[in-house]
Amino acid sequence: MSSAIGTEDLKIVGSRPLRPDGVDKVTGRARYGADVSLPGQLIGKVLRSPHPHARILAIDTSLALALPGVKAVVTRDDFPDMPDEYAAAGELTINYRDVTRNMMAREKVLYDGHPVAAVAAISESVAREALKLIKVDYQVLPHVIDVREAMRPDAPLLHEAQYTEGVSPKPDKPSNIAKRLEFSRGDVAAGFARAEVIVEREFNTQPVHQGYIEPQACLASTTEDGQVELWTSTQGHFMFRAQCAKLLQMEVSRIRVTPTEIGGGFGGKNNIYNEPLAIVLSRKSHRPVKMVMSREEVFRATGPTSGGNVKVRLGATKDGRITAAFAELNFQAGAYPGSSVAPASMCAFTRYDLDNVRVIGHDVTCNRPKVAAYRAPGAPIAAFAVESAIDELAGKLAIDPIEFRLKNAAREGTQTYYGPKLGTIGYVETLEAARAHPHYRAPLGPDQGRGVATGFWFNIGGETSATVNINEDGTVALMHGTLDVAGGSRAAMAMMVAEELGIPFEQVRPIVGDTAVLGFNFITAGSRGTFAGGMACVTAARQAIDRLRTRVAAIREVPVEAVIWKDGQARPAEGSAIRFEPMSLAQIARLAGKTGGTIAGHAEINAQGAGPGFGTHIVDVAVDRETGAIRVLRYTAVQDVGRAIHPAYVEGQLQGGVAQGIGWALNEEYVYGADGVLQNPGFLDYRIPVASDLPYIDTVLVEVPNPNHPYGVRGCGEVPIIAPLAAIANAVSHALGIRLCDLPLSPPRVARAIADRPA
């Protein structure tokens, strides 16, 4: 159960009604990507590279095309090449030259699983048979998997024309280091010189997959006049539309994208994979084409997060004030540039109020699938390193780790090293709530350890649209473009609209609008859903309320200023001399046709003012010294969520993020053979936590309202995955008395650390 700080007298916001999508999901009625079908549809399958790095000398599809039942084949020749530049895509900039190559290899394949061709056939078995008939002539090249190896000057080079960006003068030799970035503030050297205690460590994390339950699935129908309908499991249907239009050089209006229910995304469904292939296969075959990835394809060819190598140096005075902080973050980008090293660099130290900071980041290509965002992209990797070092530093100073963080905590007005000053935030409140929690004082047994770590995430806003349609009986159809990536945001949207309109939650039916029916909506990412979507829904509801007031003013023949909206009624303003009979929403709605037409409210906004989120986690672990197995005994996640619209679903966000963080910390990793081929592309060998691995994850919701949101909402979905890696590593380190710096803390690695321990 959660406790809440700062609640107000609201009727619906803060309560815990059942989510509108819940029943469909538990009864199997919800329509996920693979559940959409059209008459006459074909099945599309992708031929993937068996090599981590090879030049494509030739592709012969003639035998596949001749196979009865095969209706179309596509290769690199079916897609226009794109210029090597960053182009706007909604609020992102994207290098479409890379995107089109990742979707379908052109000159080279760059990882095991890289698409080289795709077929559409009357059945999956025929499609699979056809794939075997495609002949690809490869010239195999040496490959590199590890980020540190990839950074070496003599490493096999993925991109012959890639020169490290952000280095001056421009390097004369190409490199796998796509980009170097640096953030700094103050005088780090002077800061370290002033330090009385210094901790310096190097940390490594492995790539982990977002692990969504539902593999990528889409269905495309391209008609003879070039109109495309696309159903797909996505975190951003408008962004998919934008990317498909760009990659296929089509007008945006020619593509309608309907988002299906989504079985998890966590950042992994921000990017197109099969969608353009399905569209072109459909165009060539004159039939709808469905493409559903297997789990193996998901692992081999969709983005995991980066693995990272992070060097951290921290200095402090004996009284516990950090004087300097340095980090170097080397992040695997996979086959094409674009790791999350930039946000990771910005997050690395932003929990602290520091005068002297320097962070260097490297974005490094290597022969792995191109990474994708994963819940607070990059931040858990940076926090693992920094929060481990903070823990060690606190230990060296013999200061309680929460106390140490409080001494250095970022607060309102703290100047970040990457740009803005922090606004109203609740970091200190989470630390204090954690310190006050019974968990923090509970006794530990032998071979047990307790760890603490904290997390920070920016949170974002962005382009968002919503419509509130008042039905003729006064119930409400709410349409929003914020995809509900399984977190219950439909419930939150409906709750805010019900609160505004003063009607029961159950009378507001939220639905997610497709790209034809609403204005642009940015991806559901960056923890923007409930913040930006909610702001749009509230804006739309308030426009509807203004119109309701106007209708009542006309019906009652009073000035509109004399009509206020309260408790689901248009009524006289309190204390006003102008009196009239109040009208309920249902009464006004019944007359809407006769008083001018249906009443609706609309919002197309670019939501600004997202409030950063902070969390403090406490975890207890037990280590089996014989096997190296770690058991998580107790977990408490404290987080400032601004305002929990639906506390149960906010708690669920915290619990889910922690569960994923535990998997990242303890077990998950990509295992490549010497041949550069992924050896564990399945949930049997890639071990994500199951229910029996996890304790009940306790949550404490701190509510320091975001002043920029009508209900004070801060994003809450990403912060909870940031702290677990470090919290668990700190707990294990305390249990063993050994500082563990490499993830995952899997039994063999922990057992080895115990065996290698200096006497």
Added chain:
Amino acid sequence: MSSAIGTEDLKIVGSRPLRPDGVDKVTGRARYGADVSLPGQLIGKVLRSPHPHARILAIDTSLALALPGVKAVVTRDDFPDMPDEYAAAGELTINYRDVTRNMMAREKVLYDGHPVAAVAAISESVAREALKLIKVDYQVLPHVIDVREAMRPDAPLLHEAQYTEGVSPKPDKPSNIAKRLEFSRGDVAAGFARAEVIVEREFNTQPVHQGYIEPQACLASTTEDGQVELWTSTQGHFMFRAQCAKLLQMEVSRIRVTPTEIGGGFGGKNNIYNEPLAIVLSRKSHRPVKMVMSREEVFRATGPTSGGNVKVRLGATKDGRITAAFAELNFQAGAYPGSSVAPASMCAFTRYDLDNVRVIGHDVTCNRPKVAAYRAPGAPIAAFAVESAIDELAGKLAIDPIEFRLKNAAREGTQTYYGPKLGTIGYVETLEAARAHPHYRAPLGPDQGRGVATGFWFNIGGETSATVNINEDGTVALMHGTLDVAGGSRAAMAMMVAEELGIPFEQVRPIVGDTAVLGFNFITAGSRGTFAGGMACVTAARQAIDRLRTRVAAIREVPVEAVIWKDGQARPAEGSAIRFEPMSLAQIARLAGKTGGTIAGHAEINAQGAGPGFGTHIVDVAVDRETGAIRVLRYTAVQDVGRAIHPAYVEGQLQGGVAQGIGWALNEEYVYGADGVLQNPGFLDYRIPVASDLPYIDTVLVEVPNPNHPYGVRGCGEVPIIAPLAAIANAVSHALGIRLCDLPLSPPRVARAIADRPA
């Protein structure tokens, strides 16, 4: 080919681009009602009464329920009874007591084909098998099919508690005459007394079916929490939602209706049939349920139009001025009250400027399927009678029939006998254009005749919503709630929006919004589609333009008043001192995210000011005196359409209406046996015209703009079916020298008339 009168200098309106739905329809991609499928769906089938009139003593469904594969059965017990009162449903009032009984018989069955039970099973064959296992215990009652017989005091009575409405004092005996209505103006007796020539005749028409290609089809999914998704082939998804909600006592917000592509409706898809059954079968079976009618079911149990018995009396002076007009219209309502006798009564004489008029109408129940609207409901029946009499009167007066109509024609300011004065209308213009047409002077051969007749229809407006979303590349997603009932209204909507925005037609992608994504939209009926839908789309486009201007004013730092919209650009007002660089739609759209969010325009209106439509038709026929077969040789339809947004589709409306009118005039009829069972429920025995039956139907579009519409649109879809019945009957009468007063003019009937001709 059409000629047009009154065109203006417009860029897109008035041109003939390809319709956006055309390719999908000709390639089979368009998704009609039966094309939608969901995983796990069941097939629903209806058990129908084999009797025209019987009391239901008992229904035993136990054997059917026990059949493996049967998942649910519904009967009258599964639906709440409804009060015997008229309740608002959008802009209509509906007697839900009757609607629920027509959907599923309760106390009695009232026609051959009346539903008594329905099953949902894993396949159609299992469902059909199950129907055979349902035992219904009937007490068969005497029945009545013909309208005149049904009006007799001793006729078998359908509704024991039905007392004729509109009669004072209230009758003491129930009757099949559900309602009597009367419209009158002036002194009819005095008018007839002044008349120098009088014509008096009695006419009969048979019920004819709307004959849409696509049988009714729907798919419903009801979840455990009572949420309904419904896909259906409908002319009014919002009205279907309203009716299902009412019949099933649900909140409107719980039902989402997605209209499928529609294979014709013509008024026949204004009404729910299987939809509530599918919803409840789905609720009981926990599975989606699809129900597709067979053609036989369509004929037996969906509404044809009324058959009518019409007495007409007309008087005129020798110089050709009509002094009095009387009509009595007796319309079959089918099993439940609600024929179109009211609009028929209002249309009967409204082509003429008359001082003395009286019209009496009777709405008569009989043991036939409840009638539904059919294109200008009732007006063709009334016009058949009145325009036949007008023709005979003109003949008696030896005045050219067009000249005679011109002498008496309704004009702007003419006072109708049912209420309003007529506004700007183009009736005289259609008569003059017809008179001037070469067809009217072309020679006729032996056994050939030429007929003229005219038609009037009110046209309506009503509640309508639309949204214009400007995509990020400046192309446009247009969403409207006006269902495109095969007439090309999507094209017309997109053309008006493209005209307003000043961009190519192809850049506007129109889609029809479902009930969750738009405000209320009334049924596509009453020829309101392009009028009201267009008005909403133009209103939405103009709101978007205002927002585009506002953005440019902000970007260019000029007052918004200084920014006008012209040719797809925001530019300085001509002659204004404030100059700035114009911005195109695409340029503004590209910056929209950064300047406040997506740009959209919305409209929720109740469209007022529909302009009445008038048409004048000329037809030549040849009669085969031996067989009685009639061949339509040449047909010219002249109509005031206000403004033809897309002339080809307007011409198509005229041609389609005429084709249906020809079928009505010559061949179509319901044939009942003495047992009250329909004998021709299929297109083999119910003969609609095929291409080889028809000449090329020439059209002349007269454009007298409707001053109440931004582009001058008048509805045009219904007028063209009104005149053909009379025009053909007049032509045949002239060819034979016999006045033929009973439709259809099928070979046996014509042959009999020839044989019975007085020597």
